Amino acid sequence: MIFNGLIIFCYRTIKKAIVLLKNWFFLLNVVSLLVVHFWAPWAPQCAQMNDVMAELAKEQPRVSFVKLEAEAVPEVSEKYEISSVPTFLFFKNSQKIDRLDGAHAPELTKKVQRHASSGSFPPSGNEHPKEDLNLRLKKLTHAAPCMLFMKGTPQEPRCGFSKQMVEILNKHNIQFSSFDIFSDEEVRQGLKTYSNWPTYPQLYVSGELIGGLDIIKELEASDELGTICPKAPKLEERLKVLTNKASVMLFMKGNKQEAKCGFSKQILEILNSTGVEYETFDILEDEEVRQGLKTYSNWPTYPQLYVKGELVGGLDIVKELRDSGELLPVLKGEN
Template sequence: MVGGGDGSVKDVRSKKEFDELVKSCSPFILHFWASWCEASKQMDQVFAHLSADFPHVHFFRVEAEEQQEISQCYSLSSVPYFVFCKDGKTVDTLEGADPSSLANKIAKLVDSVESGSSASHASIGMAAGPAVIEAIKEISKEPSSYPGENQTSDLSASLKTRLQQLVDSHPVFLFMKGSPEEPRCGFSKKVVNILKSEGVEFGSFDILSDNEVREGMKKFSNWPTFPQLFSQGELIGGCDIIIAMHEEGELKELIGPKETLEERLKKLISSSPTMVFMKGSPDAPRCGFSSKVVNALREVEVGFGSFDILSDEDVRQGIKTFSNWPTFPQLYHKGELVGGCDIILELHANGELKDTLS
């Protein structure tokens, strides 16, 4: 419960609770917010203060990503987002951080219920305070995206390759919020606990750490929410599906036998026509030899995928044996080893690198 003067904002914590509130409360306003969105947190202050100015309206708050069933009822595509309801029906909505419009729409809702209400014109400046309003003006220049709907353009080739490499990096892979040791949402925590209880080894990626991956995965997998669980490169589903499969005893059977290291290496090598196993990433190499090879490939305008061998000791050691090549970087083309830094630089100096990789 969040207080605002004499008013209050009630947190809705389940779809069942929400359905009961819809039947018993009128009029009411829903504020869909997210803890990671600064504009949501600022508008939350405004929302709480306004609840005091309009004591005859019910103010409810919904954490959009924690209550995905409720969010999906309104086809949510961004936060903050407000829904204005009367007699169980939606009469208005507001997207984004706009304190004045929020106050006016609440006043309009009240006027439609009680003609001539004394609270028909709230002073948003008095309600929220000038410091909050100025902060919101800065934050609200661009709305914050929400995973209920994909708003990104088509995936670039480089991003698609990166996402595929993440999916293929482990036989079972989880895109989640936080880490297995410190999940940052209830759904991610539930899936992690299920996988651990099943004795399943898995890799993971914290989508809160990289917005490009977060947005890209929604389109890549055609799945709008997180967590997302993959097995052998195929999407299994999100939290609800994982829970249902676990309860039916089907999860471990579907995940199947573990992929061998050799199978994993072959999959990584073939994940891009030209593939570099290097230290660091192309944009941030972590050794001079890797940097030289990346520069050579870029100079001849050859597209390539990459894998940071510093991020995975199994791959780092395994690829040495697999290729019979003890050092890094290692460059592959169409599944075959081309060589290391010296060979690549020699091919480049002789003008043969582009032809070799075409």
């Protein structure tokens, strides 16, 4: 079905999925900007974002929007590392140029407007006035104690220099946040002038430019890197703090308001039915915790439920406790 630039693919069978893929790869080659929504029918936030996409399609008739059921096309989901829904990928000229994880309608709107206006067709005229660039760059460089402006992400660097920089920072256990300069052409060009540094990656500490890869290598060789950049706490200590952050802690995909997998959604419903207060941690937001907690807890999957710093288990264990009437005493620390 095609209307106002919105293309809906909602196939479940393998045969139909093959047709879907053929149509999608054809789209990659013919449209100027393609926005692909990886969704799941069990996630209400996906339905909400479909409504947002329909409105955007009316505003941006030259942008094509595609809705893909993530579990119906596992090969594509695996290729693009789709581990939660909703996730949005942006393509131009057959190349992935941006990504958005989660149900963030304002951010999706901004990204669509930005990429549409920077393409080969005129902007729609619906963009909001832009924040002063220097002010925006100042906020970005101060967004974290250690900010890396790079090509791609730490999980998926898109140039050799950015990859080397990430490897050095990780090797020295340096805590940093990053910004993908491919996601924003204005930042990509403006930061060169702002920092008076013509290339990427660029590393900022406390809002001050440290330099690029060569400078970081020199600091590493002279053993000064650790004194300049903030070190991350040791993982085991960090996990101990996190598991004891609240009496009942749930490590899940998403959060209380927005589960991002079916198992996490089910365990939320069970916990909510008990009336017991609990906190959540979104393991999709922190790859170190996501991987490290598997070893720390000796439990390979998510969600994971902790009570007073001790692992209770995953969804199956919680269901068993509920069915046996033991869940509430466990959550209250009585067992």
